[in-house]
Amino acid sequence: MYKSYFPAYRDIVYLDNAATTMTPVEVIGENNYYLYFNANIHRSPHELGQKASNAYEEARTVIAEFAGFKANELIFTRNTTESINLLSNALDLSTKDIVLVPWTEHHANLLPWRHAGCDIEYLDLDDEGEIDLMQLKRTLDRLRGIYHRTIISFAHIGNINGVVQPYKKILTLTKAYGALVHVDAAQSIVKFKYSGVDFVSFSGHKLYGPTGIGALCIKEKHFKQLKPYQVGGGIIAEVKKHTHSFIEGPAMFEAGTPNITGAIQLQRACEFIEKLGRKTIFEYEKSLTNKLKHAVITAGGYPITAKGANIVTFKTEYHAGDVATLLGGKNVAVRGGMLCAEPYVRSIDENGLVRASVSFYNDELDIATFEKRLIEVCQRLKKSKTK
Numbered sequence: 001m002y003k004s005y006f007p008a009y010r011d012i013v014y015l016d017n018a019a020t021t022m023t024p025v026e027v028i029g030e031n032n033y034y035l036y037f038n039a040n041i042h043r044s045p046h047e048l049g050q051k052a053s054n055a056y057e058e059a060r061t062v063i064a065e066f067a068g069f070k071a072n073e074l075i076f077t078r079n080t081t082e083s084i085n086l087l088s089n090a091l092d093l094s095t096k097d098i099v100l101v102p103w104t105e106h107h108a109n110l111l112p113w114r115h116a117g118c119d120i121e122y123l124d125l126d127d128e129g130e131i132d133l134m135q136l137k138r139t140l141d142r143l144r145g146i147y148h149r150t151i152i153s154f155a156h157i158g159n160i161n162g163v164v165q166p167y168k169k170i171l172t173l174t175k176a177y178g179a180l181v182h183v184d185a186a187q188s189i190v191k192f193k194y195s196g197v198d199f200v201s202f203s204g205h206k207l208y209g210p211t212g213i214g215a216l217c218i219k220e221k222h223f224k225q226l227k228p229y230q231v232g233g234g235i236i237a238e239v240k241k242h243t244h245s246f247i248e249g250p251a252m253f254e255a256g257t258p259n260i261t262g263a264i265q266l267q268r269a270c271e272f273i274e275k276l277g278r279k280t281i282f283e284y285e286k287s288l289t290n291k292l293k294h295a296v297i298t299a300g301g302y303p304i305t306a307k308g309a310n311i312v313t314f315k316t317e318y319h320a321g322d323v324a325t326l327l328g329g330k331n332v333a334v335r336g337g338m339l340c341a342e343p344y345v346r347s348i349d350e351n352g353l354v355r356a357s358v359s360f361y362n363d364e365l366d367i368a369t370f371e372k373r374l375i376e377v378c379q380r381l382k383k384s385k386t387k
């Protein structure tokens with residue numbers, strides 16, 4: 001029913017929503033910025049500049065509220081990857097600090113921490129794919145008093161297993177130890193708000209918005225301990241020949257002219273989702289994902305987890321890249337390979353995994369077509385294997 005909202009949804013069964021969601025006409029809209037107030041923000045003392053600044057700041061307010069934060073707690077970035085790089089740099093981490101992160105995470109939530117010069121300990125998942133809370137507690141007990149800062153960073157919904165982590169329990173546990181919490185919300189921001197979390201990262205293109213825009217939300221009280229990530233125009237209080245000082249708050253992290261149109265379109269995406277209802281989207285996708293899981297099993301695949309919000313990642317007897325490519329040739333869009341989480345995927349299958357992921361615009365017909373095509377693809381690969 002919703003497919004008609006999405007102009008690019010034509011002649012395809014699109015089950016690659018964990019990579020990028022499609023963008024509805026309502027979000028693409030008319031590009032008001034270029035049509036009506038094409039000017040730079042926060043520096044141009046004229047009406048167009050004022051209108052552009054107002055639109056950009058209104059976007060900040062709406063998107064921050066959508067994430068469970070205040071406007072003065074949201075920094076615009078390019079995407080989740082940049083948000084986590086920004087955070088790990090701005091915290092100015094050293095070996096006096098430690099980051100606890102599941103080793104199963106997306107590379108975007110592993111590599112920035114490895115590059116940050118802090119200590120790292122990896123967390124395990126239990127048999128259900130959830131962060132092992134007992135291990136987390138034992139680790140926090142063992143580390144108590146050793147480090148200046150302890151940061152727990154995890155994806156609320158994993159991009160491989162689609163498992164929804166019990167983030168409130170993790171928050172309560174870690175807060176009792178004075179640790180800081182970063183949630184990688186790339187896969188989950190459509191469905192959840194994060195008031196109470198110290199740091200949250202997400203991307204516009206996974207929430208029905210444009211590419212090239214994302215956000216890092218930071219609780220106001222933490223800004224004091226952060227150093228700028230990139231320096232230049234737009235973030236300066238005063239510059240003398242040999243010294244300079246920075247303005248405070250999110251603007252300190254938005255050097256140069258930002259993605260103004262991206263912010264405005266992302267605001268529209270948040271409003272669009274709110275209108276549909278985040279809970280409704282979550283419940284619908286969960287029930288469709290169950291059907292997707294059955295389709296995978298019927299076609300001879302092996303889902304890697306029993307749970308999964310909107311994602312079913314699976315093995316077959318065949319190479320994941322071959323399965324995904326052949327499905328693509330039949331107009332069924334899925335991902336195959338290491339899925340940007342190589343340690344985790346290799347630990348399950350050296351040949352990679354196939355990931356199918358639904359959105360609220362998918363329907364049972366999509367699942368039935370997927371099942372049929374997956375059976376055909378597996379039959380074809382079986383034939384070429386036995387030749």
Ligand code: PLP
Nearest residue numbers: 079080081106108155159186203
């Ligand atoms: N974190 C998770 C859980 C993801 O699924 C992704 C993308 O798939 C990212 C981070 C990186 O997002 P982006 O490529 O938009 O920076």
